Amino acid sequence: MAxxxxxxxxxxxRAWARxxxxxxxxxxxxxxxxxxxxxxxxxxxxxxxxxxxxxRFDPEGLTRPFGxxxxxxxxxxxxxxxxxxxxxxxxxxxxxxxxxxxxxxxxLLVAAGGLVAGSPLLAGIAISLACLxxxxxxxxxxxxxxxxxxxxxxxxxxxxxxxxxxWFSSVYSEALFLWLSVGAVYAARVDRWALAGVAGVLAxxxxxxxxxxxxxxxxxxxxxxxxxxxxxxxxxxxxxVVAFCAWIAVATDHGVLAPFEAxxxxxxxxxxxxxxxxxxxxxxxxxxxxxxxxxxxPAEPFDPALVNAGxxxxxxxxxxxxxxxxxxxxxxxxxxxxxxLALPLSYPVDGQPLMSLPRFAAVLWPLHLxxxxxxxxxxxxxxxxxxxxxxxxxxxxxxxARWGWVA
Numbered sequence: 399m400a401x402x403x404x405x406x407x408x409x410x411x412r413a414w415a416r417x418x419x420x421x422x423x424x425x426x427x428x429x430x431x432x433x434x435x436x437x438x439x440x441x442x443x444x445x446x447x448x449x450x451x452x453x454r455f456d457p458e459g460l461t462r463p464f465g466x467x468x469x470x471x472x473x474x475x476x477x478x479x480x481x482x483x484x485x486x487x488x489x490x491x492x493x494x495x496x497x498x499x500x501x502x503x504x505x506l507l508v509a510a511g512g513l514v515a516g517s518p519l520l521a522g523i524a525i526s527l528a529c530l531x532x533x534x535x536x537x538x539x540x541x542x543x544x545x546x547x548x549x550x551x552x553x554x555x556x557x558x559x560x561x562x563x564x565w566f567s568s569v570y571s572e573a574l575f576l577w578l579s580v581g582a583v584y585a586a587r588v589d590r591w592a593l594a595g596v597a598g599v600l601a602x603x604x605x606x607x608x609x610x611x612x613x614x615x616x617x618x619x620x621x622x623x624x625x626x627x628x629x630x631x632x633x634x635x636x637x638x639v640v641a642f643c644a645w646i647a648v649a650t651d652h653g654v655l656a657p658f659e660a661x662x663x664x665x666x667x668x669x670x671x672x673x674x675x676x677x678x679x680x681x682x683x684x685x686x687x688x689x690x691x692x693x694x695x696p697a698e699p700f701d702p703a704l705v706n707a708g709x710x711x712x713x714x715x716x717x718x719x720x721x722x723x724x725x726x727x728x729x730x731x732x733x734x735x736x737x738x739l740a741l742p743l744s745y746p747v748d749g750q751p752l753m754s755l756p757r758f759a760a761v762l763w764p765l766h767l768x769x770x771x772x773x774x775x776x777x778x779x780x781x782x783x784x785x786x787x788x789x790x791x792x793x794x795x796x797x798x799a800r801w802g803w804v805a
Contacts, residue, residue, distance in 0.1 A: 419542065422551045423534035430558035430791065431527070431567055437792035438474030438799030447473070451801035456481040460488070461569075463519060473799040475523040480569035483508060487518045491650050498652055499660035502642055503603040504571035522569035530566040533577035534558060537763055540584040544728065545771065552770035552780070553763070559787040561794040562760025564804070575604045576761045582611050583730070586618040586632075595631025602638025606657065607758075609636050610737045617730035666745040674746035675713070681751055682710025702749060705805055709752035716755065719765035726771060727764055735764040753805045 415421070452462070461476035461484070462469040469476075482497065486505040491497045504525075511521025534554045541550040557563065557576075565572040582597035594615055602608030615632040622628065639657070647654040661667070669677070685706035720739060723732040739762065747753040759765060773780045798804050 418547050419535050419538035419550070422547070423531060423538050423554055426534055426551075426554040426558040427531045429555075430563055430788075433559070433788050433792050434474050434564055434567055434795040437795040439471060441796035442470045442473045442799050445800060447799075448801040451803070455801075458485070460484040461519065463517070472519060472523065474564070474795055475526070475568045476519055477568065477798050477801055478803075480519075480522070483522060483569050483571070484518055487512060487522070491646060491652075493651060495652060495656065495660050496663040497660070498646055498650075498656040499664055501571070501603055501605050501608075501638075501657065502645075503600060503638075504574050507574070508569065519569060523567060526567050526570065526573040529573035529577040530558070533573060533580050536577065536580045536584050540580060540587060541767055541770075543587060545767075545774075549767070549770050549774050552773055553767050555784060556766040556769055556787060557760075557763055559784060559791055560760070560766070561787075561790045562756045563791055564794050564798055565757055565760060570757075571604050572757060572761055575601060575608065576763070578604060579608065579611060579761065580763060582635075583614050583618070583734075586615050586622075589622065591619075591625075591628035591631040595634045598632070598635035599638045602635055603642055604638070606639060607738055607741055609639055610734065610741065611635050613737045614730040614734040617733060621730075661745065665748045667748070668744060669746050670744065671740060672743045674743045674751040677746055678706075678710060678713055678751040681706040681749075682713070686710070701803075705803065706750060706752070709750070709755055709805055712755050712759070713752055716759050716765065719768050722768040722772070723764045726768060731764040731767065735762050738762055750805065756805060 455478065456462070458481070460481050461472075464472070479500075482500055483505050486497055486500055486502075487509040504522075507525050508518050508522040511525055512518030515521040515524065534557065537557065538547075538550040538554050541553045558566070566576070567573070578597045578601035582594045582601060585591070585594035585597060598608065598611045598615060600608075601611055612632065612635050615635065619629055619632050643654045643657060646652055646656050650656070653659070685703035688703040689707055716739065720732075720735055723735050738758070742752075742755060742758045769783075773783055794804060
């Protein structure tokens, strides 16, 4: 009897591992992370890091605590905002207003994981990797409900391989947010509204954009049985933001609106709905002109002309994908992508209007789903598209691992 009880969990685990969603997610996970780590570590070993950026943006050495060899091995997951998350995990929010822009769930998990692993940095990477795999499994299941396994497989491959995926294994909140946001929509899609509400609350405690999950959840509720108790779970989503605002007002010297006022410290300001777009077009066009004409430009910490030109290309790609999503996807998915893009495109950064757009777009899985639908009808183009995505991910990973700036 005891032997039978012990064998049951192993049998369940084997059955789970044979699920199409798990198998396809596993392939996308390991393929993409091999690209990120292989390219990143190779670049650091061959070319070294940009010391000026490392010293300026991580003076405490939080992203390089181990010594040369191990620091090089973790480099692809320990750059830029990773230093901010590690500061919060170790010291809390403190008097520095800029820290309030980083929502608390991920640094809390990093702090707790650091107590177990002995290193917040290693814990942060492990948490991001686990959340990425979980997100890919849930996304596969969600997409397969409406579009079948072939499109689901392509969707998770694109999410994992496109350049923005470099942050999914970093000490960043992107993988956690992707897991929670996909989980909220998937739970609503299969009529498990309590889980959808909890995931929505946690997503809103991970990033302010989590509040926008109200859009797909409300649309899905409207198309369901419309039970009032289910709507209550949908409307609970903003509680993640409310709780953070209340806590930071009590625990620090900052006001209740500190998470939003902190955007000023990052040079973001409201420019009206989609107000970043005109400035982005101008900055990107001028940047492209300066790059093509060889105009003299600063190189550290980043080349603004090159960055703005690249961000304009990203905006064009995102706009095309958004248009396709609005045309072909269920309204719950496409309207979520529209609302989520409206947020950063209404709050430009002075001098770099589209800052962080590749990161924000990386978690917007409806855009990847639309591209998967396009490729599903063009089998010949699939390997080319995936190879291009993987190549761009490798270049991005190499650049980031060296402390090269990527918005």
